[in-house]
Amino acid sequence: MNTSFYQYLILLLFSTIFQTEIVSAAEYPNDKVDIKPYGLLPKYRSFAFSPNSKHFAFIQRENNIDLFVVMNAGTQAVSAAFRAGTYKARNVYFATDKHVIIVGSKTQKHYQVRGKWENSKAFVYNIETQKLTTLLDNSCVERSQSKIKRCKSRTSSLFPGQSGLGRIIGLNKKSREVYMPAYSGLRKPHYDVYRVSLKTGKAKRFATGNASTIDWFLNEDGTVLAREDFSERTGEHLIYSKTSGEWELIYRNEADIPEFSPQAISQDNKRLFFTSFNENVFSMALDTGEITGPLFGQEGKDVGFIVTDINRKMESIRYSGFTPSYSFPDQKDNETYKMLSEYYPASSVYVEDRSTDNNKWLVHITGNDGAGDYRILDREKVKLQKILAEYPDIAAIGEIRAINYKARDGLKIPAILTLPTDPEKRKNLPLIALPHGGPASHDTVRFDWLAQYLTAKGYAVLQPNFRGSTGFGYELKNSGDGEWGKKMQDDVSDGIKILVKSGYVDPDRVCIMGASYGGYSALAGGAFSPELYRCVISIAGVSDLPLMISKTKSQNKSYSPIVKYWERLIGDPETEKEKLKSISPVNFAENFQAPVLLIHGKDDLVVPIIQSKRMLSALKKVDKVVELITLKGEDHWLSSSETRLALLQEVDRFLEQHNPAGTL
Template structure:
């Protein structure tokens, strides 16, 4: 029996003439459908649906997709949906808040859980019943069955001696009761659970001593079996191995990231597992075991599942959706039903339900209402050379129908991190800008992840230096090829990308006619001092940032030459937009205030847009749209996308 790809109304969309661009709001609002999760029995599909004002969690029956339940989400920031059995849906949300009982009164992002019993329709908040604990979680919960009863193993916090301590709770979803099953130490940073939910490994990290410690439990008590000196690149507990008998642990002890199998009784490390080098581990959420590995290159994902049947399914899907980006979103434990995301020129940004028994892949929905395949702006993957010859991968998103166009207006869209990356699939921000007539360059400058360890390590010490010139070298490359008009180039970015945007007109000059920074870092000394006050002066996080910046201490004089707020006078005459969420707990809002003050003092007051109630991740539709409207309006004013020549800079 042949496999059937049911495309429904999408058939023939790729051959249609260019369609009018969707309204900007179609890109700016949160996805219309996201976080699709199949129940373990494959009979229900949960998802987050709608805009901010009418956002809800829907549960639909499979395969007919008839509505089984609707749970209003209101304005909660829903981060994930987790099935615990097929009758309990766990909703993970987060909120930005300060906690009066803690000594640190600053606002942070806290995650919480609620259980929805689909048999009764009742919901219950989880955690916080135990004396001396909080109703917040430190990670994704693990659903388990005990005596046929659905339960959760959750990492939370208790406060013995007023010290925050990682603690594992077992929650009975039948009555909401919670029991402490493991208490770590003030140094505990991670746990590894077997398929029954039992903790089989624990990791502690002493930041002051710069030592990572592995504990295993061959009997009733925890035993310290391994230590590794690590100032920054600490080992990690990845998953249980596919056989369930050993742990998979990443380590940088050789000078390169390698993966090891570690005995759960003796803590003995194997030789490095060569086939896992540079790979991301695919973990089954029900068992905690590795079921495969993946690596996403510049243009496509390379995936290898351990089960030959899973691998055959993956290969069929890659062939069926040739030329598009395919990823597994959710699956049943036996992988008989799988939800996949497909992104590309034929299907746009869509979800499909794969049924291995029926041998069908049925279209479910587009992720963004009003953005259809005919609105896809083509994405090119290419490489260029930096000034020193270093290879830079990049993406160029073009207005539909403009593949052969010359002298296009350019927006450089720098990613965050800086140890992050872009992908060739649907990027709502790049697609929105291209739909407005701009070529959009997304350079994967040195320091980016996903292109090998050497590529990322080349960024150490190059913050504001070669990491910055890598970006502008991309502009020069496109200009030399005649594809863009160098007089019509602006730079935009968020987080580290916001830094790169402002550095593009202060640390560098003469490349961009305007710059827009969203939630960016502009005063590096202030950033490091904030990191020290929140994470500790001996924290690995502080050492991490100093390594990228090439700083030996927080007041290193070298930081002056790469801090936009200290070089604001160099941006004279260049229009600048600053956008920032007031509730940002990652990059504090004061960074935008400092940059705005410096630019104003230099005689170049910026446009400033404050996003009320918004965090670092643009989690709310209204404020995400406010950001996109502000940025596009700013760009169209100072770098209009029309074909009329712009004289001067």
């Protein structure tokens, strides 16, 4: 692209951008911080374009209720706003110009299935008829086995105890049907594909798999192209092709955990695309099984995921790291994204959706330029129009810095450091170490509601991407295997010590807080590095690792991939029982010096609340300062504004008592 013309586009973009921008952070001093805007879920989220770009849809939060909203893109008039019953809103996107797919979930029990499940379901909303219809409805199976035969309007063959019923793997535009995979049968469930009408929601079984089938790939008219099988018992990973009209085995391997899994199809329906260790993209020929690559990759960054359309056709590659980056097949698209990312150098720019003619892009901007907003880029007019802000009531943004530091063994640790808004108040600060969950996850340059609230109060916040984190290449992620409570914890401690040495942080005013794995890390910090911390906050944290893996085994088979995954990351409770005990905070309650706040959702199915209850009991037995806050009706992901706000209020109270930021 001509350089002068490129600069002209930047200037033109600046001149046409919406005028409603983020208010200066200096206008909001930290002593007037309001908890509510931070504790609430985003007011607007999960935006999507209709293929013709005439409408967009999103989820809007009003009075602790999620509404699915459809809006005219030209006039910005609301066409519809509705709920999906008692389901929590998870996602929204368009199947056609008039059919909006919405996905929700809820925690519930199922007939003939032990325990609770986070059951998801898809619905379709017709913009023209204004009718909401359930897709692939298994409600009769949920109610009672005796009613199955009498319920002719339901898909009664579905296995009751399954999640993921909202998944769509293809669209037939001619017949106005979508293809949805689901487990069929009550005794020996198998993973099949159902053809589901967008008009009625009724479903017919379209393709039959087996107990080992885990995925399907189809072309635009619904012809089956490939099937993926994985046997948990034998570890046999198979990929079959049906491009010749008959099933042909094109790939076979044996492993406890599949080395890869196809994610997309080529535009010509001849190849499958997959990632290897999340670092590079490869392709597999459907006629021969030949693997080619690497085709795409960026050093020091993971492939976040392969972006596809509703038929799983590859459209682009999105990379991770501190900020996202993309690889598009068309060089003009790469130039457009470069223009956007250079216009917002201190933020992350996500391409959420594109119109069919590729002229209009829906982008999400989050980071140092504000609390997150959605904009429409008109490429022809070179105009970027702001639609709505995720958090319209938050104006003050703490500075988000992407930093790197060396751990004690020399490994480079990428991290996010968020500082209070006033540059004059960035010395000798109180610090909250905030390790992320996962641990196969990572923190990025984005608006983080919890980190931003803490910096608004006057704290510095360190979010280390310790070893075991994704996003920054295979070496960092792989080096975390077997290092729970050890080197992974050292990475957090080393980051704190470096900030103290640099003068940013007061060593006597450091607390550690985290959720899920981050909650474990917080407890491990209190147990194994007690001299560092003034207080400890664990949200849905693991305290007893043998119990965690034993529970996982009881819910799955001992040879299942999820069990093997945790055994590889942490250890085998049968052969490494003493090791697991030695890194379980529940066994080291005596070591704690700092007061502890435990917070846990009652309906958490990922990390059951027993983990926090055991930690509470252990600490009380040795007369430590500890309290447990139970969030009624809350799951693992803090899906409710009401409970998220309650959590933030408890955190605020606890910090004010044990590590106040003070008047800065």
